[in-house]
Amino acid sequence: MALVLPVMVTVLTPATSANLGPGFDSLGLALQLYNRFEVEEWGSDPDHPKIEVIGALGEGLSTGPDNMFFQSFMLLLKRLQVPIxxxxxxxxxxxxxxxGLGSSATAVVGGLMAANEWVRALGLAVPKEELLEMAVEAEAGNHPDNVAPALLGGLVATTHVDGKIHAIKTKFPNSLRAVIFTPSFPMDTVAGRKLLPANYPKADVTFNTGRVALLLTALQTGRYELIGEAMQDRLHQPIVRHSSLLCPISSMLL
Ligand SMILES: Nc1ncnc2c1ncn2[C@@H]1O[C@H](COP(=O)(O)OP(=O)(O)OP(=O)(O)O)[C@@H](O)[C@H]1O
Ligand SMILES: N[C@@H](CCO)C(=O)O
Structure with a gap:
């Protein structure tokens, strides 16, 4: 029996909120808002895909071969030595x-997932752990807290141990809803990171470690009245709050 590659693959990848509360670089939550990517065989030039963007929110995204979804799609196929x-x-x-809603993570994870489905019939599909390693490499900044929930869904705790990424999905109560305030102008997260100090006082670190513990425990035990306090942070939110470069209205929200 001949193995047939799919004629079309469709992937939905969720928006994500990274740096959730006190979980700087470590806690990310998938949201029920999705980008949809469809890939199908077309034309005869593997180096120049035809890329269509549907939706006004996609204005400005590249439709050339440097498109992040296409780059991630190729990344896995190249690694598996499958012709593009x-x-x-x-x-x-x-x-x-x-x-701040992890748009690039949807493209990175979407491209890898689509490629993984493309090769599944060949018996070459790789486990999600491997996709995650590749997604973190492909996403600017090398932080897993957007790509991990984009890949696994739900609330995900991430960290690096001896160079290996650990990403654990944990239960998120169905009864809670996220309300997102997002600016109508872009914020430069790379510029924002440059404003962060190299060292933190011990009191700020323990403020955050305590609140990460409180947040996860409050979610697991249903102590939702603690979530407001448990979402407080001293590692990055105060910088955002005081930087008009990042978001002039954030001080009203945080
Ligand atoms: N949906 C998408 N499809 C393809 N490429 C994308 C998509 N979203 C973002 N990109 C690309 O990812 C790169 C980073 O974009 P950007 O800074 O807007 O990231 P972002 O993930 O939306 O930001 P944030 O971290 O604030 O959520 C840019 O090259 C951009 O074109
Ligand atoms: N923790 C990451 C989230 C974006 O991937 C950051 O602040 O850069």
């Missing part, structure tokens, strides 16, 4: 980019 097919990609964009 000539494709058409349709991206339906429902998540604003550059606004």
């Amino acid at each position: 097919p000539s494709v058409r990609i349709r991206m339906t964009i429902n998540i604003p980019h550059g606004c």
Whole structure:
């Protein structure tokens, strides 16, 4: 029996909120808002995919070969030494980019997932742990707290241990809803990181470690009245709050 590669793969990847509360670089939550990526065989030039963007929120995203979804799609195929097919990609964009909702993570994870489904019939599909390692490499900054929940869904705790990424999905109560305030202008997260100090006072570190513990425990035990306090942070939110460069209205929200 001949193995047939799929004619079309569709992937939905969720928006994510990283740096959740006190969980700087470590806690991320998937949201029920999705970008949709469809890939199908088309044309005869593997180096130049036809990329269509649907939705006003996708304005400004590249439709050239440097498109992040396409780059991630190729990344896995190249690693598996599978020939790159000539494709058409349709991206339906429902998540604003550059606004802290993990738009690039949807493209990175979407591309890897689509490629993984593309090769599944060949018996070459790789486990999610491997996709996660590749997604973190592909996502600027090398932090897993957007790509891990984009890949696994739900609330995900992440960290590096001896160079290996650990990402554990934990239960998030169905009864809680996220309300997102996102600016109508882009925020530069790379510029924001440069404002962070190299060292922190011990009191700020223990403030955060205590609140990470409180947040996770409050979610697991139903002590929702503690969540407001447990979401407080001293490692990055105070910098955002005081930086008009990042978000002039954030001081009203945090
Ligand atoms: N949905 C998408 N599809 C393809 N490429 C994308 C998408 N979203 C972002 N990118 C690309 O990812 C890179 C980083 O974009 P950007 O800074 O807007 O990231 P972001 O993930 O939206 O930001 P944030 O970290 O604030 O959520 C840019 O090259 C951008 O074109
Ligand atoms: N923790 C990451 C989230 C974005 O991937 C950061 O602050 O850069």
